[in-house]
Amino acid sequence: MAQPFMKKDDDRDDEVEYSPFLGIEKGAVLQEARVFNDPQLDARRCSQVITKLLYLLNQGETFTKVEATEVFFAVTKLFQSKDMGLRRMVYLMIKEISPSADEVIIVTSSLMKDMNSKIDMYRANAIRVLCRITDGTLLAQIERYLKQAIVDKNPVVASAALISGIHLLHTNPEIVKRWSNEVQEAVQSRAALVQFHALALLHQIRQNDRLAVSKLVTSLTRGTVRSPIAQCLLIRYTSQVIRESGNNTQTGDRPFYDFLESCLRHKSEMVIFESARAITELNGVTSRELAPAITVLQLFLSSSKPVLRFAAVRTLNKVAMTHPMSVTNCNIDMESLISDQNRSIATLAITTLLKTGNESSVDRLMKQITNFMSDIADEFKIVVVEAIRSLCLKFPLKYRSLMNFLSNILREEGGFDYKKAIVDSIVILIRDIPDAKETGLLHLCEFIEDCEFTYLSTQILHFLGIEGPKTSDPSKYIRFIYNRVHLENATVRASAVSTLARFGAAVDEIKPRIFVLLRRCLFDSDDEVRDRATLYLNTLGDDGSVVETDKDVNDFLFGPFDIPLVNLESSLKNYEPSEEAFNINSVPKEVKSQPLAEKKAPGKKPTGLGAPPSAPPSTTDAYERMLSSIPEFANFGKLFKSSPPVELTEAETEYAVNVVKHIFDRHVVFQYNCTNTIPEQLLEDVIVIVDSSDAEEFSEVFSKPLRSLPYDSPGQTFVAFEKPEGVPTVGKFSNTLKFFVKEVDPTTGETEDDGVEDEYQLEDLEVVSADYVLKLGVSNFRNAWESMGPDCERVDEYGLGPRESLAEAVNTVTNLLGLQPCEGTEVVPPNSRSHTCLLSGVFIGNVKVLVRLSFGLDGPKDVAMKLTVRSEDETVSDAIHEIVASG
């Protein structure tokens, strides 16, 4: 085939001459569509026009409502023609224009006629079209035909009906569910794909019935599955059944594992791969179970087909994250893939090797990677950079060569995301490997000398400001920073000024020199830069004297900014110019969405620059600061613990309220976070009325109402209770939200003067023993246990009764106690008959508590537990036992 080259060139000229759609125009084609109305239909010509219309739609052209309706009506005329080719195009056209509900009626009779036609092709296609455009009411009329079609002897018709069933199940589940018997019959069909479609539909019909799914899988794994793709589907359903039943088996053997393993010997690669992948994804898969799957994947690695190599290496890459040792056998095959033509495969091979490699192979690997980095795309480079970062954290001794590698690639060309990944990695290495700090900072300094990304420059400058002053020779970074003031844009200049000031504030020796530099910045052309320089010069004491920087000044300039910007923004918007100056302390510090954001956070990877060492203060700190700013709470002493927010309202109600329980030594403060979700209302004097009649030992001492609660801006009201000191007093409280409602016109924002008093019932709130226990892990449980000694040890045994599983029992007790599981002992290996869980924490009154829980299975489901508590105070040990006894 020597022609392709020539041909390519020719094609370019040809395209202009030969494309059948050259110069096509919507208006003209719509005109042409008039032939559909001719009394004597020319089937060939009509087909051509439809093709043109479809071409236009395919190219992204849109028809207006009127145009679409006209075309649709014209097309329906074509049902008169007996030409099969034309009919096919008509079906296609109807599906593409997807007529509106009132138009559908025009074609339904024609389509229903076709559904009962003797020609298989008509039946199959009419079903697909009709089900695509139909609505629920019509479906009832044609249901009978669809049921028939499912068991039609022509596989194309049966498949068409089954697939339509899968689509309709989303909109009309109750109708499709009635077809179970027919679908069941179709599962036994001899036609390969009919079986596949029937299986898919049957599973979807029964997916909420675990028992039925399990039965389905059991019968099919013993029977015959005719097509590879249906077999793949069966494997998916099987692993789903395994996943759902996994925890219940106690005999070591996993149900259906044999089936998955037998699929590894299937003749189709598709099935082999699907089952290998399913095995690697089993919960708590053992090395023995993994072995056969790894072996077939290893064979795939040397396949001639890129798709097969890719699939295998991608799966092995995932396995390497959890079972690196199982993958090491493949390392030799994997290394040969580094030079694979397909760069995706090469990248996956590299990152897998980085995960499974040992310390001695690091240098060799790095050499191979360096050669390969230049010719892969940015997104693959990012993957490699992330793999190298985790490798470096695994082998900190190798930081030198890995850091060198990172700095080398940092100098090369690359897009923003790639550079950001490298910078993030360096920052994380600096943070976690102290030895790497100085070299890392210098690499970053060199990078900002020639960095085209403002964002990265400012982030690095900020980071330098935090880390630089703590190094042995801070002055060597000054040059790099001051260069920015000369060479960069205003944003970078401004952050360079801030960084200089940080150095000045932190390191007294270089303070005078910093002042000289800052004074030069006073003549900058940009406002922000000048303002910052002035601010720093004035606050840091520009009197030439070398004085230690004031702590207050430091806090003011560089302390964490703990007011949520959203709240500040809304407060500033609401602020009306008046005698009274805007007071930043009046801005609410609590954002309702905060807990949500926190929940999401662990899912993300740590982004180096986003989380510098002086990271955002913990929630407890934030709460503590907020509470101490309220004078009435100031004398309660130190905050012991704040619970996570508990929702007191259903989602999407008029008023959303959640509560945080703050535990003090002798007091409990409930912080109600309220959000008003009605734009037409302004709430005033919001207070929660707490009925503590079910909590006798608590007495209300104080409540702080919320003066006004405008729409969508969260606010807090507090209620404080006194309780016996140092005792885990428990109780139940019922809450009612009380307030004055004022109507607001959402368009003008005007508020009516007179409000109406109203109440809103909230859910009950409980203070439980776990609220008095603070989670606090210990690094070495055994040492802590030994040093605590058996003086205040309390041991007892409990029968927990029948439990779903051991893991569930461990979980329940741990949550009940509210203690921190240590050394990963909260994870129960599957199928174990006994388990020991170690917990630690601090009890109210700052008493350390260590707990050893031994669980054992007693009989088929009954769980017995031995609870050993050690603490510094025997009453506390008793209290812990009481928690369990009463829970």
Place this chain on the structure above:
Amino acid sequence: MASNGQCPSIKNILLLDSEGKRVAVKYYSDDWPTNNSKLAFEKFVFSKTLKTNARTEAEVTLLENNIIIYKFVQDLHFFVTGGDDENELILASVLQGFFDAVTLLLRSNVDKREALENLDLILLCLDEIVDGGIILETNGPLIAEKVTSHSLDADAPLSEQTLTQAWATAREHLTRTLLK
């Protein structure tokens, strides 16, 4: 993991020319709601795969959390896209089915001009492979047969082409080459 317990699904099938322009495309998922986002995706995929050699064996890549299996012939680029937890080999079988069917339908003259001249067949072919994301058929000859079954009266099916027709096709190609 999400693929467990779910039916294999296809997000789109693309047939682009050597400049990345559409010949025929079909989307089955809502990941690309507007025409512009579709075009952007096509451009992105095209440029990312352009330099690879996918002429003998189908190639594969992972872009924006989608698995893309592709194959190039002459000036045509075939793509099949699925989610990142989809079985690559299932997607590859769909691509192979599409490719085989197109080859049969275009009587082995797989290039852009031929594809555009027989666009109706290509569109019907897409319609017979996947319905709303669910795989209908992956066997190339079967797909081609379903597409051409209507033309029983007009043209003979491919396997039963008469000698005259074969001659006509050959002559047509000859004239075309001579005209260049």
